[in-house]
Amino acid sequence: MENVKTLYVTGYKSFEIGVFQDNDPKITVIKKVLKREISDYLNAGLEWVLVSGNLGTEIWAAEVVAELKNDYPDLKLGIIYPFKEFGSNWNEKNQGNLTKIEGLADYVDSVSHQPYQSPAQLKMHTKFLLEHSGASLLVYDKEYPGKTEYFLKDAELFSEKYPYEIRLITMDDLQNSMQE
Incomplete structure (x- = not known):
């Protein structure tokens, strides 16, 4: 946690944990734990949080970062998509979530400036994220x-x-946070 300036946050996609509504109580629990963890990094000097825009954990993390900016105005949010037009085949509601977090972000770009062509773009994206962050929170x-x-x-x-x-x-961490 020491001297991590850039943190990449990722994790389960919403469907992987059975979240299909924006008011699912699981989201509140996940966001609470993300907020606590990211705050710990902030208190140790964190400057940037990166996400890739995946539905679920990454969208919620972006929303948490936007909330944290009230107390940490220097905190920056970056969205680094794996390829151009990421999410363009999603339904309207999901595309709306993406548009919303883009509006919260300080930086938005994609590693590959081409639309999806091959898994190699995903590999390059992972390599980029690892090389441009000091830690990952999953x-x-x-x-x-x-x-x-x-x-x-x-x-x-x-x-x-x-x-x-x-x-x-x-899952234990999430479960325990529900009992706090």
Whole structure:
């Protein structure tokens, strides 16, 4: 947590944890834990939070960062899409969520400036995020696999060669926060 200037936040997509409504109580719990964790990083010098715009954890993290900006006006939010036109095939409601967080962001760009062509773009995106952040905060539990597993494996390999912190928020962490 020390001297992490840029934090990448990712985790479960909403459908992976059965969240289909914006008023699902699970969102409140996840946002509460994200806020606490990101605040800890802020108190240790965090300047930027990056997300990729995926539905679920990343959208909620962006909303949490927007809230935290009230107390930490220097905090910046960056959205780094893997490719151009990311989310353009989503339904109107989901595209609206993306547009909303773009409005909250200080920086929006994509690693590949082409529309989706191949998985290589996703690999380049992961590499970019690892090289441009000092740590990752993942709402992810290895006992409940999801797509975040791919990023986590790459991050673990990266952390064997470079100083890189990986913090997991597990199902137990979420459960415990409900009892606080």
